[in-house]
Amino acid sequence: MSAPETTVKDEPAPPAAESNGQASGKVTPPRGYSEADLQKRVDWLEEQTGHQLPKFGLEDPETFKGLSENQIGYMGMPLSIAGPLRIDGSYAKGDFFVPLCTLEGTLSLSMTRGFYMTYLAGGITSRHIKQQLSRSPVFIFETLDEAYNFLPWAEAHYEDIRAAAESTTNHGKLLSIQKHPIHNRVLMEFNYDTAEAAGQNMVTMATDAACKWVMENFKTPRPFRYLVESNFCCDKNPAHKTIMHGRGHHVICSFKVPDRLLRKLMRVGVDDIVRGITDKHLGSQMAGVVGLNLHTSNALAALYLALGQDVACVAENCVGIVTYEKHDDSLYATMSMPSITVGTVGGATRLAQQRSNLDLLNCNGPKSARKLAEIICASALALEISLAGAIVSNEFALAHAKFGR
Numbered sequence: 001m002s003a004p005e006t007t008v009k010d011e012p013a014p015p016a017a018e019s020n021g022q023a024s025g026k027v028t029p030p031r032g033y034s035e036a037d038l039q040k041r042v043d044w045l046e047e048q049t050g051h052q053l054p055k056f057g058l059e060d061p062e063t064f065k066g067l068s069e070n071q072i073g074y075m076g077m078p079l080s081i082a083g084p085l086r087i088d089g090s091y092a093k094g095d096f097f098v099p100l101c102t103l104e105g106t107l108s109l110s111m112t113r114g115f116y117m118t119y120l121a122g123g124i125t126s127r128h129i130k131q132q133l134s135r136s137p138v139f140i141f142e143t144l145d146e147a148y149n150f151l152p153w154a155e156a157h158y159e160d161i162r163a164a165a166e167s168t169t170n171h172g173k174l175l176s177i178q179k180h181p182i183h184n185r186v187l188m189e190f191n192y193d194t195a196e197a198a199g200q201n202m203v204t205m206a207t208d209a210a211c212k213w214v215m216e217n218f219k220t221p222r223p224f225r226y227l228v229e230s231n232f233c234c235d236k237n238p239a240h241k242t243i244m245h246g247r248g249h250h251v252i253c254s255f256k257v258p259d260r261l262l263r264k265l266m267r268v269g270v271d272d273i274v275r276g277i278t279d280k281h282l283g284s285q286m287a288g289v290v291g292l293n294l295h296t297s298n299a300l301a302a303l304y305l306a307l308g309q310d311v312a313c314v315a316e317n318c319v320g321i322v323t324y325e326k327h328d329d330s331l332y333a334t335m336s337m338p339s340i341t342v343g344t345v346g347g348a349t350r351l352a353q354q355r356s357n358l359d360l361l362n363c364n365g366p367k368s369a370r371k372l373a374e375i376i377c378a379s380a381l382a383l384e385i386s387l388a389g390a391i392v393s394n395e396f397a398l399a400h401a402k403f404g405r
Contacts, residue, residue: 114382
């Protein structure tokens with residue numbers, strides 16, 4: 001569920017950061033639900049960013065080859081905008097207006113509220129920690145001895161295994177292989193740099209080629225077999241392992257907002273947020289929630305739909321951890337997302353509207369997947385603080401009654 005957006009008048013904007021366009025006029029998107037209001041937002045977005053949205057048109061069914069089978073038609077999804085998001089990141093720098101696809105009332109307004117508050121406070125700091133996507137096959141032997149003998153053999157033939165894996169891709173690079181013996185089996189985790197692709201299919205095909213090479217070259221007295229995925233990599237599953245080791249892009253974001261601004265826009269103080277989130281974390285821990293956040297999956301689903309990503313990865317990627325601290329008279333918030341499985345090439349990023357949305361964020365070219373991951377983490381953090389403010393101020397139900405029905 002989302003947090004509310006309350007009516008705020010634009011304060012003077014802080015000094016401009018490097019932007020995607022020449023921002024002018026109203027800082028946040030114009031409100032309203034009519035066709036005329038929609039057109040005002042389209043014109044406003046072009047004025048802010050210089051980006052012209054493409055005319056809506058249905059994709060040719062042939063375009064969906066590799067994306068969908070048994071197609072019978074189309075479903076319309078509304079495209080909304082949130083912003084301005086200001087980021088000082090490793091790869092994402094400047095002001096961004098973020099496209100969203102959602103059918104949950106309040107979400108777009110709530111994210112805009114989080115963006116606006118952090119924008120006035122100077123923006124969100126983002127750091128890209130690493131990028132590696134894994135696939136985890138398991139080799140099953142008849143006896144413990146055969147599994148045990150496989151371990152040093154695989155270590156000695158690492159370069160051969162790597163060459164077999166990389167023979168299937170022009171861009172993916174095998175970074176490492178971890179081996180985990182269990183009974184008469186050996187789990188292996190292949191970790192790849194997938195460049196600008198999300199890379200799920202890339203790592204599957206590469207790992208399968210490597211496994212076939214192993215099957216042809218490792219000699220045992222009795223036949224052995226493999227599965228290309230043991231589920232040890234936790235693909236599309238929330239897991240504590242993902243929190244510890246990550247999968248995909250690992251990004252950390254933070255911001256600091258003074259108490260006066262927090263009170264003006266959220267109607268709560270720093271102490272209120274810190275106490276309230278402690279209470280919520282206790283509930284999460286008692287329930288056994290994986291990760292500590294309020295609703296990261298909300299931001300991810302809306303962003304992934306708009307940006308041509310694999311929405312099922314939300315299940316795996318939503319394990320972010322958010323903390324709030326008091327620094328003098330300010331709230332210091334931090335979010336760690338160890339798993340963001342996104343790309344700027346491949347999959348549905350080739351569809352016209354999704355491609356346009358990526359272009360709106362200037363997410364194209366080298367290292368653009370890392371830039372996109374930083375934008376996603378910052379967006380999720382902004383949505384988190386807006387919901388935290390709504391719950392702690394006891395305006396959560398009121399906001400949904402006003403905007404979500």
